[in-house]
Amino acid sequence: MPPAAAPASREREATGATVGPVLSRLQTLADGTRVRVLLLLEANEFSVGEICRIVQLPQSTVSRHLGTLAQGGWVVSRPEGTSRYYRISRTLADDARDLWAAVRNQLVGVPRVEEDRRRARGILDGRATGSRAFFRSEAGRWDQLREQLFGTRVDAALLAGLLRGTEAVGDLGCGTGHLTRLLAPFARRVIAIDRSPAMLGVARHRLRDEPSAEVVQGDLAALPVESGALDLAVVSLVLHYVVDLEAVFAEVHRVLEPGGRVLIVEIREHGRTGFAERMGHLWLGFRPEALEELLGGIGFRPLGIRHLAPRPEADGPELFVLRAEREGCREARQVAEDDPGVRAERPVLERT
Ligand SMILES: C[S@@+](CC[C@H](N)C(=O)[O-])C[C@H]1O[C@@H](n2cnc3c(N)ncnc32)[C@H](O)[C@@H]1O
Numbered sequence: 001m002p003p004a005a006a007p008a009s010r011e012r013e014a015t016g017a018t019v020g021p022v023l024s025r026l027q028t029l030a031d032g033t034r035v036r037v038l039l040l041l042e043a044n045e046f047s048v049g050e051i052c053r054i055v056q057l058p059q060s061t062v063s064r065h066l067g068t069l070a071q072g073g074w075v076v077s078r079p080e081g082t083s084r085y086y087r088i089s090r091t092l093a094d095d096a097r098d099l100w101a102a103v104r105n106q107l108v109g110v111p112r113v114e115e116d117r118r119r120a121r122g123i124l125d126g127r128a129t130g131s132r133a134f135f136r137s138e139a140g141r142w143d144q145l146r147e148q149l150f151g152t153r154v155d156a157a158l159l160a161g162l163l164r165g166t167e168a169v170g171d172l173g174c175g176t177g178h179l180t181r182l183l184a185p186f187a188r189r190v191i192a193i194d195r196s197p198a199m200l201g202v203a204r205h206r207l208r209d210e211p212s213a214e215v216v217q218g219d220l221a222a223l224p225v226e227s228g229a230l231d232l233a234v235v236s237l238v239l240h241y242v243v244d245l246e247a248v249f250a251e252v253h254r255v256l257e258p259g260g261r262v263l264i265v266e267i268r269e270h271g272r273t274g275f276a277e278r279m280g281h282l283w284l285g286f287r288p289e290a291l292e293e294l295l296g297g298i299g300f301r302p303l304g305i306r307h308l309a310p311r312p313e314a315d316g317p318e319l320f321v322l323r324a325e326r327e328g329c330r331e332a333r334q335v336a337e338d339d340p341g342v343r344a345e346r347p348v349l350e351r352t
Helices: 007-013 021-029 032-043 048-055 059-073 094-105 111-150 153-160 178-186 197-204 244-254 273-279 287-300 332-338 339-347
Strands: 074-078 083-088 168-174 189-194 211-219 230-236 254-267 299-308 320-327
Touching: 007 168, 007 197, 007 273, 021 032, 021 094, 032 059, 032 083, 032 111, 032 178, 048 083, 059 074, 059 094, 111 153, 153 178, 168 178, 178 189, 178 197, 178 211, 178 230, 189 197, 197 211, 230 244, 244 254, 244 287, 254 287, 254 299, 287 320
Parallel strands: 168 189, 168 230, 189 211, 230 254
Antiparallel strands: 074 083, 254 320, 299 320
């Protein structure tokens, strides 16, 4: 007759290690404190200290239970500063998840658990108190502080992020590629075009690590771009250097696909002749409505004009933004060439 099994080995048989993972998981969940802690960590991430304050138990006890939960794969943690934050694992095995769901259902309305929930809410509210107090006192200085901490590129990156990432964009009159660099990470393709080799040299260097950017020399009145290739054309601070606005707009119309948009940033009409001469400007700015009318005559649907309030630190003339959409499938140039009457009806923009 075989000797009877010793009590210790019988106990071992009953552990998860020999009988299977479900029993091991049951053992972990068969403790009221561990279940309360797991419930907390399912809803939010907490540090050991915070858990101690919620469940009202000493740190040694909480740490021991967290150790057991972590060992069983129920919770994970990450360090932050001098603390370690715990949360429930997002990769629980299916049987663990089912087991936990069954246990959790039994905890609804249990007074101790409800008390934990209230204390946890207090801890979370307390976390936000510091930031609330900060913004209460810093509201008047926040814009300045924001710029000091993060610079101005954050705004541009945020707005460029409104692109879907599938667009082909033309930065027409790209200059040194300042805008191209902001747009390139968020567009499928950005073609940066300028006629000045010196400006393009700076742009090429700036864009050397942007695979979606192409830098091409060319004139806006004869764009080196296939017809209908662009979804968006940006023409920023360029038109006051352009001799024949109509020719440029006709080209922008040609290279945009139907429904494509042009975004123009320009100088408002001004009387600063000395400034304009120094900068080589051909136009003393524009009346935005006049540009919009000109675009309308070439097959663009206006999408609106926005005046940009001058910044106190900027000493150049005021600016505006004008947006328009390329209509249907009309070829403006073709229309003009085929029908001289159309050209005659177009508004003529007078130099100011
Ligand atoms: C004031 S910079 C603006 C650069 C850039 N768009 C920006 O917003 O910073 C004007 C640029 O337009 C370019 N430009 C002017 N007329 C042009 C034309 N007809 N064709 C191509 N580029 C032109 C100039 O070479 C110059 O680089």
